[in-house]
Amino acid sequence: MSITPLVMGNWKMNGRAEALQHFLEDVQLTTKVDTALCPPSLYLASAFKAGLAFGAQDVSAETDGARTGELSAAMLKDVGCAYALVGHSERREYHAETNELVAEKASAAVAQGLVPVFCVGETLAQREAGEVEQVIAEQLAPLLALPDVIGKVVVAYEPVWAIGTGKTASSEDAQQVHAYIRTQFAAVDAKIAAALRILYGGSVKPDNAAELCSMPDINGALVGGASLDAASFNEIIQAAAATVAA
Numbered sequence: 001m002s003i004t005p006l007v008m009g010n011w012k013m014n015g016r017a018e019a020l021q022h023f024l025e026d027v028q029l030t031t032k033v034d035t036a037l038c039p040p041s042l043y044l045a046s047a048f049k050a051g052l053a054f055g056a057q058d059v060s061a062e063t064d065g066a067r068t069g070e071l072s073a074a075m076l077k078d079v080g081c082a083y084a085l086v087g088h089s090e091r092r093e094y095h096a097e098t099n100e101l102v103a104e105k106a107s108a109a110v111a112q113g114l115v116p117v118f119c120v121g122e123t124l125a126q127r128e129a130g131e132v133e134q135v136i137a138e139q140l141a142p143l144l145a146l147p148d149v150i151g152k153v154v155v156a157y158e159p160v161w162a163i164g165t166g167k168t169a170s171s172e173d174a175q176q177v178h179a180y181i182r183t184q185f186a187a188v189d190a191k192i193a194a195a196l197r198i199l200y201g202g203s204v205k206p207d208n209a210a211e212l213c214s215m216p217d218i219n220g221a222l223v224g225g226a227s228l229d230a231a232s233f234n235e236i237i238q239a240a241a242a243t244v245a246a
């Protein structure tokens with residue numbers, strides 16, 4: 001089965017309204033690739049571009065109520081969001097998000113019709129200790145226990161040591177982890193595993209996107225720094241599009 005690639009930008013805590021406006025004018029979309037942007041959430045309500053989907057960088061695990069500072073999945077849906085990142089390594093590190101909480105966030109997103117982009121990835125120390133598969137399995141375990149959720153997620157493999165460092169996993173190393181993620185899903189449901197979109201993230205740039213996206217189990221990219229510049233992001237979209245049969 002061929003899976004339509006998804007190229008998604010994550011602006012993290014960067015950008016202003018004017019920069020977003022310029023980006024939306026300059027970004028060039030193609031029907032061969034699904035595209036989405038996760039700007040800081042307060043810009044979501046005013047962001048629009050035909051053919052471009054939007055996502056939040058995080059979502060509360062709770063429904064509306066007493067959670068100061070949080071945004072519910074229903075609110076994100078209300079302003080036109082299609083996706084929500086959950087479990088980005090920066091949330092796991094700076095906000096002590098656990099694997100269980102991340103799965104709860106994915107569940108809350110799905111309950112409101114948002115597609116969670118479930119982020120996993122190992123640190124350099126874990127990679128050097130040979131613990132990659134164990135770490136990924138632990139991160140996925142609470143998600144894989146949710147039969148109503150697993151068919152509605154996108155997974156993003158983002159090795160922590162490759163984020164914002166200019167170091168990318170080699171396409172072979174990334175492919176190996178992506179294949180492992182797919183087998184973890186296949187152990188629960190082969191059909192869901194076959195259709196699962198698994199994005200690679202971590203220093204994706206115009207010059208490495210084509211090779212990464214050509215790997216059989218890499219179905220697109222989650223792009224940080226290079227998504228702040230529409231020209232770079234356009235090149236990454238084009239690289240992903242080139243992997244799609246005409």
Ligand code: 13P
Pocket residue numbers: 010088158162163164165166201202203204222223224225226
């Ligand atoms: P960089 O592309 O800046 O390495 O960031 C990756 C990332 O964390 C996207 O979510």
